[in-house]
Amino acid sequence: MSAAKTSPADEKAPAKKPDHVFLIDGSGYIFRAFHALPPLTRPDGTPVNAVLGFTNMLLKLVSDTDAEYIAVLFDTARKNYRNDIFPDYKAHRPPPPPELIPQFALIREATKACNVPQLEMEGFEADDLIATYARQAAEAGAQVTIVSSDKDLMQLIGPQVSMLDPIKNRPIGPAEVEEKFGVGPDKVVEVQALAGDSSDNVPGVPGIGVKTAAELIKTYGSLEELLARAGEIKQPKRREALQQNAELARISRRLVLLKNDVPVKQPFTAFARREPDAALLIPFLEENQFRSVLARVQGQFAKKSAGDAAVADGSGKGHAAAKQAAASAKPTGEAAYELVMTEAELARWVAAAREKGAVAFDTETTSIDPMQASLVGFSLAIETGRACYVPVGHRGGPPQGQLDLGGDGEGGLLPNQIPLAKALALIKPLLEDPSVLKIGQNIKYDMTIMAAHDIAIAPYDDTMLISYVLAGGAHGHGMDELSELHLNHRTIHYEEVAGTGKAQVTFDRVPLDKALAYAAEDADVTLRLHQVLKPQMLAERLATVYETIDRPLVPVVMAMERAGVRLDRKVLQDLSADFAARLIELEKQIHKLAGHEFNIGSPKQLGEVMFDEMGLGGGKKGKTGAYATGADVLEELAAQGHDLPARVLDWRQLSKLKSTYTDSLQEQINARTGRVHTSFALAATSTGRLSSTDPNLQNIPIRTEEGRKIRRAFVAEKGWVLLSVDYSQIELRLAAHMAEVPQLKEAFREGIDIHAMTASQVFGVPVKGMDPMVRRRAKAINFGIIYGISAFGLAAQLGIPQGEARAYIDAYFKRYPEILGYMDRTKKFARDHGYVLTLFGRRCHVPGILDKNPARRSFMERAAINAPLQGTAADIIKRAMIRVPAALADAKLQARMLLQVHDELLFEVPKAEAKDTAALVKKVMERACAPALELDVPLVAETGTADNWADAH
């Protein structure tokens, strides 16, 4: 012990960090590992898959954690005190499978071999022991980690107690509990008492599941409160179930409530951590033939015995041994990732990738915006677990805000990296090699980065897009989510290497070891996702959508993003100034009308001013209890002659236009290009549409005159003009085709005014001299059809009573019964399959179509009705977009495609080519279905040309 350690100064050091206690749920792990891991037997035939999983897990936990106390807790016999409360508790559990039985004893042996304390007690479950020690340790001020994924333990989570899922290696916190139970850890017991648990035979209240239970507990706070006030429940069935089964619920609560005062013989301090002992561990591993673990453990023991003074040898035999150990272990996270620092090494990786014919590729950069990003490094993966990272732009540690004196100081490039130009020269032939498939995750990003260095990636696959065609609408398609879903692997998250919030650094400041672990894993995971998802896509017969629509769209959209759109900054500046002045004036008037100043932008304050202070008619709304102050409410009040809401409507409009558009668009102009580059998301929507972000250029105002002024700021470069081409009524045309409505199809073929015709046929009035109000009603119904019409929605849209809306809808369906048939067929298809289809075969998933809650179910039914229409329209415009570049090139036209706004394409065209380009694009768009599909209705695209976007419409 050094002198410093005993110095008085040290004794006055800040309070030591709280003790950390690890409580491992041994019994829970056995069952889960047994089912999660493939069968595995010792040479003598003894099954050991759960034992191996357990041993791996325990050794990893012990080596990764800083815990001072560690214990594994086990169940004993199957009967315990809960059977006295409820004899059927866990009664229907089948006996454990025969292959599992010998593993119970072996796992206790493994625990002993790992030198970790263990405990079991007659009459109690492991969960009760964990609850008891967790309480004890927390009261002593310690931090507790419960290693288990058992939902029954989630009730213990709190400020000092957390959980860790040992198989997914993922923390379970209040958020995960909330996701599972709909309530926080403190209310889990109440929810379980109501919902019961079929696997443990906890009865609960019949007819109440987790969702309903969470809802009830959120409202009433506790089981007892709920039972006391059960009479208030509106739904008769639910009310009766609660009243009749109150006692069953109370028993259930006692069953799920863990006993945290088991009379344990020893305190948690008896579980002081002990390091693995070679004399115990190695014989055990040999006996069970756990060779990969053995190799790893021997390496660790060897390293330790080599002495602390010796410098670890990272090359030679040790390296090879580590690689060998990793090859047989779980694919990622082990040591087969390589940092490439020389051209020769990179050349070897490139050659190996060529040999394979496929390589996963990923870039690391300084920004999530590829138009502002610089390349920092790239990673390659050529087989599972075999990946490398090639740094080309890493810099010294984080900038200290001090002067960088030395030339090679903190801010300069790290030495020994391959020079960027050399690395690019080596990688370009691979990325452009037509015989090597490049696999990316959101490859449009990497393509954009490499395009800036004059490298075109082809051929390619994109795991994000493959996932999207497989599961669009079912879940997200980010790499982290896909990895957990398909590989059961939690990736290193960007925040974990680059930090978070203010302390976040750009990737060029991430140390090389961390960068390697993160970047190589990304490529590795991408490759493994491809191995899982591509066969699935082929088996599910979804390859056509991917190969004919989503994949070829990637370079097209990339080119649009890179082209960007020109903005006239002066127009925006002047508008901002104009809006600012008018906002100040409106503010004054509004405050005067209110009698005092308040924040007009706060719906809460506005509601209080209008409804509490001024006494305007209107009511509370919504879950939050705040007044509704939406535009519809304000319009109603304004129509009654109230001045303040009318002014607020003006204020809201100008304030929105200024903050969302005139101010922020100016800031989005790229300094390098002088243009605005949006990012189109290819896998974001549930219907197949694109979306646009940073900035969103798909919601630039047009509907009001003030808004249109903003579109005037979207301009073409000198000598060029903007060309807008948009589909006319595409979704309604598709509805006519898909529902096979003869009159509607006929009307579209004749090119007549569809809304007027609908009005005429539904309301029985002649088209000639029609009241515009009648046509407006028909138009609203037609829109409603596309949205999965409801009387409520139509009534709200038209401002008429619901009964009247109902009558319109009935009249419509009577006239066009095919539409009703289409809607019923679509709903049935969605219920049977969980998704609906576009005409091109894209699946749009509608999770929740079978939801027991009628509101949510109706919601999903309307979405199911809408998705084939919206989604087919999306497929069609995507097909057109893919064909446009080649059509332009063939015609030797220079036009650039800039934006897509769902049914519109915007181009920048040399003035002299405007007419030809318009005709060409119109043709491509109108024929976009062919040859895959022939519609019974014509598609019509309309063109407009001007020097700004507003006038091009």
Added chain:
DNA sequence: CCGATCACG
């Protein structure tokens, strides 16, 4: 970080 609001198709 979520809900309300509002811009677009």
Added chain:
DNA sequence: GACGTACGTGATCGGA
């Protein structure tokens, strides 16, 4: 008949 609504997005703001 319950439930609570038109379909699909993204950005901004206020307020916990």
